[in-house]
Amino acid sequence: MKAVILHGTSNDSKGNWFPWLKTELERTGFEKVWVPDLPSANQPNIKRYNEFLLAKDWDFQDNLIVGHSSGSVEILGLLEALPEEITINTAILVGTYRGDLGRSDLTGTKSDFDFEAIKAKAKKFIVIHSDNDPYCPLEGAKFIASRLDAKFVLLPGKYHFNINSDPKFTEFPELLEIIKQEVV
Numbered sequence: 001m002k003a004v005i006l007h008g009t010s011n012d013s014k015g016n017w018f019p020w021l022k023t024e025l026e027r028t029g030f031e032k033v034w035v036p037d038l039p040s041a042n043q044p045n046i047k048r049y050n051e052f053l054l055a056k057d058w059d060f061q062d063n064l065i066v067g068h069s070s071g072s073v074e075i076l077g078l079l080e081a082l083p084e085e086i087t088i089n090t091a092i093l094v095g096t097y098r099g100d101l102g103r104s105d106l107t108g109t110k111s112d113f114d115f116e117a118i119k120a121k122a123k124k125f126i127v128i129h130s131d132n133d134p135y136c137p138l139e140g141a142k143f144i145a146s147r148l149d150a151k152f153v154l155l156p157g158k159y160h161f162n163i164n165s166d167p168k169f170t171e172f173p174e175l176l177e178i179i180k181q182e183v184v
Contacts, residue, residue: 001029001030001031001062001063001064001089001183001184002030002031002032002033002034002059002062002063002064003022003025003030003032003033003034003063003064003065003066004033004034004035004036004058004060004063004064004065004066005018005021005022005033005034005035005065005066005067005068005071006036006038006065006066006067006068006071006072006074006075007035007037007038007041007068007071008041008044008067008068008069008070008071008072008095008162009041009042009044009069009070009105009106010041010042011041011068011069011162012037012038012041013035013036013037015162015163016068016161016162016163016169016170016172017161017169017170017171017172017175018035018068019035020170020171020172021033021066021172021175021176022035024176025064025176025179028176028179028180028184029184030064034058036052036053036056038052038071038074039052041070042105043105043106043108044070044073044074044105044106044108044109045108045109046073046074046077046108046109046110047077047108048108049074049077049078050074050077050078050081053074053078054078054081054082060078060082060086060088061086061087061088062087062088062089063088063089064088064089064090064092064179064183065078065088065090065091065092066092066094066175066179067091067092067093067094067096068094068095068161068162069094069095069096069097069135069136069160069162070097070106070109072092072093072094072095072096072097073093073096073097073109074109075091075093076093076113076118076144077109077110077113079091079117079118079121079122080113080114080117080118080121082121086121087120087121087122087123088121088122088123089122089123089124089183090122090123090124090125090126090182090183091122091124091125091126091148092125092126092127092128092175092178092179093125093126093127093128093141093144093150094128094129094161094175095128095129095130095133095135095136095141095160095161095162096127096129096136096140096141096144097135097136097137097140097141098111098137098139098140098141098143098144099111099140101135101136101137113147115147115148118148119148119149124150124151124182124183125145125148125149125150125151126150126151126152126153126178126182127141127142127144127145127148127150127151127152127153128153128155128161128174128175128178129141129142129152129153129154129155130154130155130156130157130158130159130160130161131154131156131157132156132157132158132159133158133159133160134159134160134165135160136160151182153178155174158174161175
C-alpha cells in the first residue's frame with residue numbers, strides 16, 4: 001500500500017510529526033509514502049492544492065491519505081476531484097475543521113462538500129480530534145465525521161496535534177497505532 005501525508009496551514013513536509021510518520025509507515029511496510037509540500041500553505045486553497053496534487057505522477061488508488069488541519073480538509077476536496085474510477089483505501093482527518101473558522105487565510109477551503117460523492121471515494125474514514133483543540137472546534141470535527149460515517153477517535157488533551165501546542169508532537173504514536181489497527 002502507498003500513503004500520502006498532507007500538512008496543514010503554514011507548515012510543510014518537515015513539520016510536526018510528518019517525517020516521523022513517513023519513516024514509521026515505511027518501516028511498517030508501506031511501499032511508498034509521499035509527503036508533499038503544498039503550495040502557498042500559508043493560505044490553503046483546495047483548487048490550488050488539487051491542481052498541484054493531481055499534476056504529480058502519483059497513483060492514488062488504494063492509498064492511505066492522512067491530513068492534518070487544512071490538510072485534512074484538502075482530503076475532502078481531493079476525494080471530490082479524483083477521477084471516478086479511483087478509490088482510496090482510508091482517509092484519516094486529524095484536527096479537522098468545518099468552514100473557514102472566520103479566518104481570511106482559510107477562505108480557500110470550503111464547507112459545502114458533496115459528502116455522498118466523497119464517501120464513494122474511500123473504503124474507510126477516520127476522524128481524530130482532541131477535546132481541547134484551540135483552533136478547530138470539536139463540533140466541526142464531529143459534524144464531518146457524521147457526514148462521512150467515519151470512525152471518530154477522541155484523544156483528550158492533545159490540543160491541535162502540533163509542536164506549537166505541545167513540543168512532543170514530533171512523533172504521534174497514537175496515530176501510528178490507529179493505522180496499524182484500522183488500516184494495515
